[in-house]
Amino acid sequence: MTNISWDDYKIAYQVAIDGSLSQAGKSLNINHTTVLRRINQLETALEIKLFFRHQRGYKVTDAGKILLAELPELIARFSKLEYQLQNVESNISGELRISTISSYSSQLAPALKAFRDIYPAIRIKVLSTDDIVSLESGAAHVSLRAGPKPNGADLIVKELTRFKTHYYASKEYVKEFGKPSTNSSFNEHYWVLPTAEKYRIPFVRHVVDNIDQNRIVFQSNHFPDVNQAVIEGMGIGPMGEHQAKLYPSLVKIPLNSPKSEEAMWFVYHKDAKHSARVKCFYEFLHARLKRLQNNN
Structure with a gap:
């Protein structure tokens, strides 16, 4: 498995919540083509499909459901880590x-x-x-x-x-x-x-x-x-x-x-x-x- 960007996981999570590339792009304030590229990049690296593509948008696969269930806790833990690191300061x-x-x-x-x-x-x-x-x-x-x-x-x-x-x-x-x-x-x-x-x-x-x-x-x-x-x-x-x-x-x-x-x-x-x-x-x-x- 190649190195995966943490941001790719967060982008995939936003797509899972919003159900479409365009809406996820608006939520993240990035272009929807960038969202698509990062989703493809993550799925290629994981060698698994996270979404079913259809006319009404993006629907999570079984693997996508795991992402949707597990990522909120990881995001919270990373936020706490950032908070702790930011508070060990000299200036x-x-x-x-x-x-x-x-x-x-x-x-x-x-x-x-x-x-x-x-x-x-x-x-x-x-x-x-x-x-x-x-x-x-x-x-x-x-x-x-x-x-x-x-x-x-x-x-x-x-x-x-x-x-x-x-x-x-x-x-x-x-x-x-x-x-x-x-x-x-x-x-x-x-x-x-x-x-x-x-x-x-x-x-x-x-x-x-x-x-x-x-x-x-x-x-x-x-x-x-x-x-x-x-x-x-x-x-x-x-x-x-x-x-x-x-x-x-x-x-x-x-x-x-x-x-x-x-x-x-x-x-x-x-x-x-x-x-x-x-x-x-x-x-x-x-x-x-x-x-x-x-x-x-």
């Missing part, structure tokens, strides 16, 4: 993929700008989502997660900082409506809160249990929306202390609600433990957050 360059909770992604921008000022060869991609992104797949190099400490046998987890959440209102709101002095006075005010699936959070539950539902004038399942409604003066609502400090127009509202403090975790897969990008990003972010806390 700080290339793409750094970061997944983070949606309520924090916009606040991350100043830190990312400062990081790139130090390492201008870095290209950053942020995946903003409240879902957990698989780190083993390589979809992200780093995940910034809030809440309980993440667990996983193949994960390396480091605590970055802790965030406190309080209730705030705009100065304009306080000027017009004042501040609630007791729980019984909550119904004299307007509230902006997260939607019902967040009611299990103790500091949200405390307010919900003490107000009529018609006093909630704005709700969103997205905390940044709630924060913006507070900033605009729609009512009293929760916001992270670290974010509220960016808006001098906000007034902290003491509610005697349960203490809210959660950790922010820096998470990466053990395969990335030798990644210079990941290591430098952690050291930079940890130092920056510590400096900001010391200045407050």
